[in-house]
Amino acid sequence: xxxxxxxxxxxxxxxxxxxxxxxxxxxxxxxxxxxxxxxxxxxxxxxxxxxxxxxxxxxxxxxxxxxxxxxxxxxxxxxxxxxxxxxxxxxxxxxxxxxxxxxxxxxxxxxxxxxxxxxxxxxxxxxxxx
Numbered sequence: 001x002x003x004x005x006x007x008x009x010x011x012x013x014x015x016x017x018x019x020x021x022x023x024x025x026x027x028x029x030x031x032x033x034x035x036x037x038x039x040x041x042x043x044x045x046x047x048x049x050x051x052x053x054x055x056x057x058x059x060x061x062x063x064x065x066x067x068x069x070x071x072x073x074x075x076x077x078x079x080x081x082x083x084x085x086x087x088x089x090x091x092x093x094x095x096x097x098x099x100x101x102x103x104x105x106x107x108x109x110x111x112x113x114x115x116x117x118x119x120x121x122x123x124x125x126x127x128x129x130x
């Protein structure tokens with residue numbers, strides 16, 4: 001397996017998992033599922049914020065999964081990573097630090113996706129004859 005193919009494979013694995021996690025975590029927010037509302041209000045967020053963050057996560061997930069649009073993709077990665085960092089911070093802020101442990105996995109997967117996204121772009125740019 002060539003480096004480019006390996007990079008592409010890892011990129012899609014990490015991006016698929018990250019996109020799926022963010023998309024699946026957004027659906028309860030958009031639908032205002034009682035457990036999502038309870039969780040977010042427990043963190044101190046107002047109910048009107050829940051649908052907003054859910055829609056933002058859906059749009060960000062689609063942006064990282066759809067090929068092309070590199071500037072939009074950069075913003076989407078930033079927004080999704082900020083969302084996860086904000087979730088971790090919020091959980092710590094209410095004194096339930098151990099509750100943030102499950103959020104670290106998607107954060108790490110998202111960072112790996114971002115790293116392989118840039119590695120893939122760099123390899124593709126190097127492969128284009130000048």
